[in-house]
Amino acid sequence: MNPVQLALRVMRVDPRSRLSAMLTAAGVAVATALVLFLATLPNATDERSERAGWQRGTVDPSGALAVASRDVFGNETIIRLDVSGDRIAGAPRLPGPGEVLLSPRLAELAAQHPRQELADRFPGRVVGELDETALKFPEQLVAVVGHPPGTLDPVAAEESGWVAMGTTDFLLKFMAGIGIVLLSVPSLVLVASAARLTAARRERRLAALRLAGATPAQVVGAVAAETAVAAVAGTVLGLLLSWPLRYxxxxxSWGGGTWLPSDFTPPVTTVLAVAVAIPLLVVLAAVLGLRRVVQAPVGAVMSHSRKAPTAWRLLALVAAAAFFAFGLATAQRTGGLTPLLASLAVVLLSASIVGPWLTGAMGRLFAAVWRRPATLLAGRRLHSDPRAAYRSVSGIVLTVFVGSMALTLLPSFETFTGGGRSFKDSVLYLDVPGKQAAAAQQRISDQLARTGAHATVANAGRVTLDVVDGASYPAMVLSCPDAAAVTRMAVGLCAGPPAIRADPAMQLPSSGLQVQAAARGDQAVPPPVPLPAGVLVRPLGGQDPELRDSVLIDPALVPQLAGAGQTTLVVNPATEADREKVRTALSLALPGQTFISRELRLEEQQTVLADLRRITAIGLGLAALLAGSSAAITAASSVVDRRRTLGALIAAGTPVAMLRRALRTEAALPALISTLASGAGGIAVGAAMFTLFLDLGENPRLVISGWIFAPVVIGVAVAVLAASSSGPMLRRISTEAISDE
Known part of the structure; x- marks a missing residue:
């Protein structure tokens, strides 16, 4: 009889082996489906990027031009392309002069709202809608406005660049890599737990085969075949489940919108790699667990105690920490994620190496100190078989690690939000060359008048104020009334002669000051303008801490700099009701220009944070479900493995209720200590990984909140609840006749 026939015969005649195989196959199916789905995420982001690749400013060799810009309606970003010519490589059909193409979602919004709030921003006749294959995601807001040839600026087309791209694509690839590592491990723990359901019986059966004359190769072949049947069946089922999972x-939602199901179509190489790797890993794990049977079959039959874990296992933590430091340094230096993800997997593996030693040490302590029967029984169990005791909570420990790491990173990411110069939140602004500022300001004012929208329009020159002692401060050339209308600075009363207004902490002198206009591109820097001696310096009162070192210079003090350097056009709608009308007026006055606003600044930040919260909640939910399932199966298998011992205790008069308390204590003690340790490790790893994102915010800082203890509490609770699942099995044992299996 070959090994496969033997495996099928065992599963046919032994209900427990059949149940174990079914649970193993289910665990493998879950692991396969999850790993394959996560492995397709990088490919899915590439598909998105390819679809949106045409949404950029470009000068095509055929003479076609596209000027890309961004706008906002409500809290949603609009990608706008002003185009001329016949065709741009990779783009859909371009509209002709006076024609407009809208995405389906934007066309829907334009029909639902007054024209002066949205539709009028895109002058021309709407001749069709963009297909979803031309959009980054189905809900994306995109407008393509056609212009006559020769009316668009090629320089503006080149400078407008990529407007549909963002940091979320890199972030998703990073999160996908972490997800593969962090969700694969609980999945494999679930598979191992299912395989352990009948481990003791199978070990005795295989040991009997060895004692009967079977060679080690034959025993290994029997186990490999028995495991491979379940692993292959589970892998096939997982591959089938991955198809509906992509829908x-x-x-x-990610990056502002959902996906196309076709985005999650995995490459054939990925499918083959997953289909081969997962069954091999499962079979390899089963074969490696046979060392005891192969080397000492008599010990396996007699259930002799194994050698206790030693403190040398703690070196695994040192090695994992060193490898993680190397992976982190590599990611910071080169941006490569592979060493970092590999080191993260090693950190998780080190927990399974150190965990049994920690469990055994805790068992020795409780067995020596505690004298309550249930706790004493639990302590003896932890001391005698720490590997099996830790196995029941290993999945939970990994989940707590992931949760603590996530709850360290998420509050810290929220410190990235904000920014936006010194303007009020309601302001819209655009940087332009100083020589174009007056004409652009006039066009905006005229268009506002035609639209009937009310707003303050100001021109803020960007300069540097140099002090005689060598210090320099960025400053704005802006009149006092305009500053009061568009900035957050407390300018006070505007009456009196022209003056400099500055943060009082700067203690500016009234002499030896000169103003330097900001340079733009390769243009020559205009000479500095000295201010008259004794110029009036007034303090800015009640300053926002974010506006320290702010300086305002009255335009009357530096008339020579009018039209020089770089200038910011600032528009502040009079009321919130005027806001969308003002945006429409700006789109008509300066088409193809992106006016920065609070909504636009925060849109990507808030989108990224919402995406991180969503994907973290989904990932932790899946990890907790997998860990809880594996803990419940392990708790039940622990009772099955100790049927004789527990039956003997019951026969000797031990109350079943006391045994139930001992089982719960046996689960709670290692869960408490191990989850505390893994929680601390998750916080440390999260804090270290936070350093990869320091360049994304203006004032990033690590935030440690009280919520980081939630995974520990939840982990212990899940472990105790999972241990309760062994109650029915224990009651069944108590009603059985006391006999050897």
Missing amino acids: VGAEI
Whole structure:
């Protein structure tokens, strides 16, 4: 009888082996589906990027031009392309002069709102809608406005660049890599737990085969065949489950919108790699667990105690920490994620190496100190078989690690939000060359008048104020009334002669000051303008801490700099009701220009934070479900493995209620200590990984909140609840006749 026939015969005649194989196959199916889905995420982001690749400013060799810009309606970003010519490589059909193409979602919004708030921003006749294959995601807001040839500026087209791209694509690839590592491990723990359901019986059966004359190769072949049947069946089922799973994944919003199901179509090489790797890993794990049977079959039959873990295992933590430091340094230096993800996997593996030693040490302590029966029984169990005791909570420990790491990173990411110069939140602004500022300001004012929208329009020159002692401060050339209308600075009363207004902490002198206009591109820097001696310096009162070292210079003090350097056009709508009308007026006055606003600044930040919260909640939910399932199966298998011992205790008069308390204590003690340790490790790893994102914010800082203890509390609770699942099995043992299996 070959090994496969033997495996099938065992599963046919032994209900427990059959149940174990079914649970193993289910665990492998879950692991396969999750790993394959996560492995397709980098490919899905590439598909998105390819679809949106045409949404950029470009000068095509055929003479076609596209000027890309961004706008906002409500809290949604609009990608606008002003185009001329016949065709741009990779782009859909371009509209002709006076024609407009809108994405389906933008066309819907334009029909639902007054024209002066949205539709009028795109002058021309709407001749069609963009297909979803031309959009980054189905809900994306895109407008393509046609212009006559020769009316668009090629320089503006080149400078407008990529407007549909963002940091979320890199972030998703990074999160996908972490997800593969962090969700694969609990999945494999679930598979191992299912395989351990009948481990003791199988070990005795295989040991009997060895004692009967079977060679080690024959025993290994029997186990490999028995495991391979379940692993292959589970892998096939997982591959089939991955097909409907992509439709579920397509509905998960990321980067502002959902996906196309076709985005999650994995490459053939990825499918083959997953289909081969997962069964091999499962079979390899089962074979490696046979060392005891192969080397000492008599010990396996007699259930002799194994050698206790030693403190040398703590060196695994040192090695994992060193490898993680190397991976982190590599990611910071080169941006490569592979060493970092590999080191993260090693950190998780080190927990399974150190965990049994920690469990055994805790068992020795409780067995020596505690005298309550249930705790004493639990302590003896932890001391005698720390590997099996830790196995029941290993999945939970990994989940707590992931949760603590996530709850360290998320509050810290929220410190990235904000920014936006010194203007009020309601302001819209655009940087332009100083020589174009007056004409652009006039066009904006005229268009506002035609639209009937009310707003303050100001011209803020960007300069540097140099002090005689060598210090320099960025400053704005802006009149006092305009500053009061568009900035957050407390300018006070505007009456009196022209003056400099500055943060009082700067203690500016009234002499030896000169103003230097900001240079633009390769233009020559205009000479500095000295201010008259004794110029009036007034303090800015009640300053926002973010506006320290702010300086305002009255335009009357530096008339020579009018039209020089770089200038910011600032528009502040009179009321919130005027806001969308003002945006429409700006789109008509300066088409193809992106006016920065609070909504535009915060849109990507808020989108990224929402995406991180969503994907973290989904990932932790899946990890907790997998960990809880593996803990419940392990708790039940622990009772099955100790049927004789527990039956003997019951026969000797031990109350079943006391045994139930001992089982719960046996689960709670290692869970408490191990989750505390893994929680601390998750915080440390999260804090270290936070350093990769320091360049994304203006004032990033690490935030440690009280919520980081939530994973520990939840982990212990899940472990105790999972241990309760062994109650029915324990009651069944108590009603059985006391006999050897």
